[in-house]
Amino acid sequence: MPYKIELNEQGQILMSPVRLYHSAFQGEIILNCDAFSMKPRIKELLAVIPAAEPQIELCGWVKTCRDSGSLCFIEITDGSCLAGLQVIAEPSLNNYESEVRRLSTGCAVKVCGRLTASPAKGQAVELRAESLSVIGLADPENYPLQKKRHSFEFLRSISHLRPRTNAFGAVARIRSELNFAIHRFFREQGFIQVHTPIITTSDCEGAGEMFTVTALTAEQLRQPEPFQQDFFGRRAGLTVSGQLQAEIFALSHGRVYTFGPTFRAENSNTSRHLAEFWMLEPEMAFCDLSDDMEIAEALIKDLVGTVLRNCADELDLFERFISKGLLNKLETVLSQPFARMTYSEAVAALEHADRKFDFPVQWGTDLQSEHERFLCEELTGRPLIVTDYPKQIKPFYMRLNDDGRTVAAMDILVPGIGELVGGSQREERLDLLEGRMCAAGLDMEEYSWYLDLRRFGSVPHAGFGLGFERLVQFVTGMSNIRDVIPFPRTPGSAPC
RNA sequence: UCCUCGGUAGCUCAGUCGGUAGAGCAGGUGACUGUUAAUCACCCUGUCGGCGGUUCAAGUCCGUCCCGGGGAGCCA
Numbered sequence A: 001m002p003y004k005i006e007l008n009e010q011g012q013i014l015m016s017p018v019r020l021y022h023s024a025f026q027g028e029i030i031l032n033c034d035a036f037s038m039k040p041r042i043k044e045l046l047a048v049i050p051a052a053e054p055q056i057e058l059c060g061w062v063k064t065c066r067d068s069g070s071l072c073f074i075e076i077t078d079g080s081c082l083a084g085l086q087v088i089a090e091p092s093l094n095n096y097e098s099e100v101r102r103l104s105t106g107c108a109v110k111v112c113g114r115l116t117a118s119p120a121k122g123q124a125v126e127l128r129a130e131s132l133s134v135i136g137l138a139d140p141e142n143y144p145l146q147k148k149r150h151s152f153e154f155l156r157s158i159s160h161l162r163p164r165t166n167a168f169g170a171v172a173r174i175r176s177e178l179n180f181a182i183h184r185f186f187r188e189q190g191f192i193q194v195h196t197p198i199i200t201t202s203d204c205e206g207a208g209e210m211f212t213v214t215a216l217t218a219e220q221l222r223q224p225e226p227f228q229q230d231f232f233g234r235r236a237g238l239t240v241s242g243q244l245q246a247e248i249f250a251l252s253h254g255r256v257y258t259f260g261p262t263f264r265a266e267n268s269n270t271s272r273h274l275a276e277f278w279m280l281e282p283e284m285a286f287c288d289l290s291d292d293m294e295i296a297e298a299l300i301k302d303l304v305g306t307v308l309r310n311c312a313d314e315l316d317l318f319e320r321f322i323s324k325g326l327l328n329k330l331e332t333v334l335s336q337p338f339a340r341m342t343y344s345e346a347v348a349a350l351e352h353a354d355r356k357f358d359f360p361v362q363w364g365t366d367l368q369s370e371h372e373r374f375l376c377e378e379l380t381g382r383p384l385i386v387t388d389y390p391k392q393i394k395p396f397y398m399r400l401n402d403d404g405r406t407v408a409a410m411d412i413l414v415p416g417i418g419e420l421v422g423g424s425q426r427e428e429r430l431d432l433l434e435g436r437m438c439a440a441g442l443d444m445e446e447y448s449w450y451l452d453l454r455r456f457g458s459v460p461h462a463g464f465g466l467g468f469e470r471l472v473q474f475v476t477g478m479s480n481i482r483d484v485i486p487f488p489r490t491p492g493s494a495p496c
Numbered sequence B: 001u002c003c004u005c006g007g008u009a010g011c012u013c014a015g016u017c018g019g020u021a022g023a024g025c026a027g028g029u030g031a032c033u034g035u036u037a038a039u040c041a042c043c044c045u046g047u048c049g050g051c052g053g054u055u056c057a058a059g060u061c062c063g064u065c066c067c068g069g070g071g072a073g074c075c076a
Helices: A152-156 A166-188 A243-253 A289-310 A312-321 A326-335 A343-351 A369-379 A430-439 A448-455 A468-476
Strands: A019-023 A028-032 A055-067 A072-077 A085-089 A108-117 A125-136 A236-238 A255-263 A276-285 A339-342 A384-390 A406-414 A418-425 A461-467
Touching (some): A055 A085, A055 A125, A072 A108, A166 A255, A166 A289, A166 A312, A243 A276, A243 A448, A243 A461, A276 A289, A276 A468, A289 A418, A339 A343, A343 A369, A369 A384, A369 A406, A369 A418, A418 A468, A430 A448, A461 A468
Parallel strands (some): A085 A125, A339 A384
Antiparallel strands (some): A019 A028, A055 A072, A072 A085, A108 A125, A255 A276, A276 A461, A406 A418, A418 A461
């Protein structure tokens, strides 16, 4: 329908969420939610003051329906928000017996009618149907989703239908909100986004096993040195990190970030690992570890604050049904500076802790999960930045500290998740970098482009990687990472 | 990959000492003038994860494989 696009005095398109305007062709008040002729959705409709009783059209899916003899109550969702809109259907509808009374969870419908104040508790407004048409049926004998709670394990087995549930719908909206907020944050800070390659020939050392990308047949792969005949003439794989390429652009554009899918062929079966996940990796020139930490902390606070402001209904759902204390935890993130300690201080704190650990605490070995949990959940009770790890447990590119035995690394540990961020100041001194690469047994030829960055106009620079799904887990309180990504890929599982 | 706990109706689960399968919800039919996971009555629902073994008899005991949860490692 030719909805009119409204412009303001400066000629800009009006984008207010809800506007009423007079439709000449119908002579009625019609809601128009935006400038692109899209019909208003439930999120907008619920904000309407119902006194005008506007005529509306609503398309969505039946969440639940209750037949109360003389009338039907049908709750419709359209994915725009957590809340549904209650539709009142009366026997006067011409298809009341044939269709309306037979509606069931999952059916797709279009309802036309007036939006009115609701006389009953539970909702401020409701839609009094003047016509209701079935767009798509969902056979109740076979439709897997019921109007009751399902286990996340079961929902994972129907990943094509689970976005229709309250919790997954809410996760998807929060995930999208966080995604947008990340781009907004970096744009505001003067960063540019760099699209680093998905297919790569450089293995970011220490980041994990790569998936091989090949155009060869199984037969060809059995030949000696097969990848010389392959598409790229050498072995290629799916990226395990965009960091090394991001460094290239940090040294040309100053402040950059890469944010995209990342792949690890590790046989990890845990609630916080995926074979395909999204990673955010900012990289900043003229920046040391202290700046790096400052940016990471500001980012996390900005993102948490954005979700607290914009996704109150969703967070309320998670607070009530998924993770008690979630809101308090998130508000703590905003109200206090992150705790900070060096690795050496952390080891000392663990050694003096009044409790037994399954794994011994020893300077020079990596912190175990139980150690990290103790530090940020019990000792500090808020996000914790651990810095200056021993060089032998960190990758070659991290900058050697003056003590000669630690590197300018930082991990941000958060309650319930563990490591959310891992970052460092990069080694910008050519001779020291070559020494560490040599010690790690890397082929200098392979990394000559990386070393060039230190040969020509090298500057101190730093960056970090943030696991996006772990961030979504942290913000929603969802305990399994497979439930915060639309289509989880894990060992032995990639259904659709 | 390792440790551990599981796999029984569409879903969530119970099932005693080995004796032949059960509940709630969902679904179906009907009742009900405003419901909110509506309520009430009646009805339907099974390759007990697969294969093999022990036994007169296996959901139950043994072996093995598959799948899932939780924990660990690797990491984000």
